[in-house]
Amino acid sequence: MSSNDEPDFTNPVLRRVYGSANRSYNLLIECEIEEAKEKKLEEERKKQQENFEKIMDKLLISQTLDFVSNLITRAKNKVDF
Numbered sequence: 001m002s003s004n005d006e007p008d009f010t011n012p013v014l015r016r017v018y019g020s021a022n023r024s025y026n027l028l029i030e031c032e033i034e035e036a037k038e039k040k041l042e043e044e045r046k047k048q049q050e051n052f053e054k055i056m057d058k059l060l061i062s063q064t065l066d067f068v069s070n071l072i073t074r075a076k077n078k079v080d081f
Contacts, residue, residue, distance in 0.1 A: 009015040 009018060
């Protein structure tokens with residue numbers, strides 16, 4: 001083995017085969033890294049969507065309560081007159 005952990009092939013065909021295999025391996029690793037990044041991004045998007053839906057639900061509840069409270073107040077005001 002040479003100092004950079006690559007076999008010291010004297011046969012040029014073996015060097016090309018090793019080089020090709022090494023490039024293929026590196027491309028495979030890059031693809032796996034990209035897939036992991038995409039999966040993480042998709043999980044983050046899903047989490048953000050769930051958080052957004054929770055916030056919208058709370059907002060809707062709050063607005064509904066305000067609306068009902070206003071109706072009750074208006075009804076009380078009409079009864080007082």
